[in-house]
Amino acid sequence: MNGILRHAKSALLTPLRRGGQQVVLTENFMGLGNLLYIAVWVAQAPDTRKMLETSNLAAWYPTFPRLRELTIQRTSMPFTAARIDSISTSFGRFGTDFAKTQLHDFCRDYLMTTTAPSTTDRLVINVRRGDYYTDPAARGHYAIDTEAFLRTALHHAQEQEPVHGIHVVSDGIEWCEERLQWLRDIAPLTFSRSTDTPADNLWTVAGARRILIMNSTFSYWAGYLHDVVHPGGESQVWAPRFFSRSQADHASWSLDPDWSIVESIPGGWDS
Known part of the structure; x- marks a missing residue:
């Protein structure tokens, strides 16, 4: 019943939430891999796109501090922001949801540290x-x-x-x-x-x-x-x-x- 009411409320509010900002409603169970696909999409327009911060994502901030720039906390979401469902929306199709150049640019801009190629050939x-x-x-x-x-x-x-x-x-x-x-x-x-x-x-x-x-x-x-x-x-x-x-x-x-x-x-x- 709660799910039905939530969807009904979302349908009623959708016409009101057509502001300039879009927020992807990430789920708490999502691990790093799924979250990063969403982050690639957000990174294409970080001023108008954000993804909801989750504990799983925040746990990676020490490793990838720039990911914080792409997220927003639920309490900070503008009422008029368009909500995007992270389950029904595709973000991870190579060559469809993102190009290789976008993927590699994202890796360099948001994920890369000083990691160098391994000197051990194994x-x-x-x-x-x-x-x-x-x-x-x-x-x-x-x-x-x-x-x-x-x-x-x-x-x-x-x-x-x-x-x-x-x-x-x-x-x-x-x-x-x-x-x-x-x-x-x-x-x-x-x-x-x-x-x-x-x-x-x-x-x-x-x-x-x-x-x-x-x-x-x-x-x-x-x-x-x-x-x-x-x-x-x-x-x-x-x-x-x-x-x-x-x-x-x-x-x-x-x-x-x-x-x-x-x-x-x-x-x-x-x-």
């Missing part, structure tokens, strides 16, 4: 675990056979260039240490520390010359930053075509078409 793998596998609803949408994907992607990466070292970064590093020891058969293997922060993980992936990422918006943003850190086409990014079963084609809309894409894995994405 393949860095970003393994997504977290709620993709612990939450039943999220698992049904996003989970894939991680090991099957890694074996397939590594095979292709080795065809592209020999792999002389592997470093695994993950939000579930204990699972990785238990299940991915077979990577030692390919190359010397190291794992990120359990004490590493999400920001540490993001920059470790972004700084590496060769990366293998998962179907995760966090991974995608590490890939976008990676391409800015490593301009000139000398970098390598491998990613799965699959993103979510909630989409008709299951395919990700956010992949850079210049990345190397794994189109399928043995047994299929639902295996």
Whole structure:
């Protein structure tokens, strides 16, 4: 009932809220990856566009202080500002909602720090675990056979260039240490520390010359930053075509078409 009343109120107020400013009503559950897609849109006209500040976004201000310029607190929203629903509005389609030049400009202007390309020539793998596998609803949408994907992607990466070292970064590093020891058969293997922060993980992936990422918006943003850190086409990014079963084609809309894409894995994405 509350939802119906909220939508009815919104419909009544919409004609009044056609002022010069637009505010994207971000949701509290949104993580960094989804929030940054909205931020790209806001950054195209920061004087007239804002996104609602959330605790998840504010937690990243120490890492990306300029993001604060793109946000507004609910108590500061002008009554006449046009409200934009962050769920029903698309922000993350590569080449449709944003161009590559806009994406890279945003990375340089709002996200880049003094991070330099890694001097260690190793393949860095970003393994997504977290709620993709612990939450039943999220698992049904996003989970894939991680090991099957890694074996397939590594095979292709080795065809592209020999792999002389592997470093695994993950939000579930204990699972990785238990299940991915077979990577030692390919190359010397190291794992990120359990004490590493999400920001540490993001920059470790972004700084590496060769990366293998998962179907995760966090991974995608590490890939976008990676391409800015490593301009000139000398970098390598491998990613799965699959993103979510909630989409008709299951395919990700956010992949850079210049990345190397794994189109399928043995047994299929639902295996």
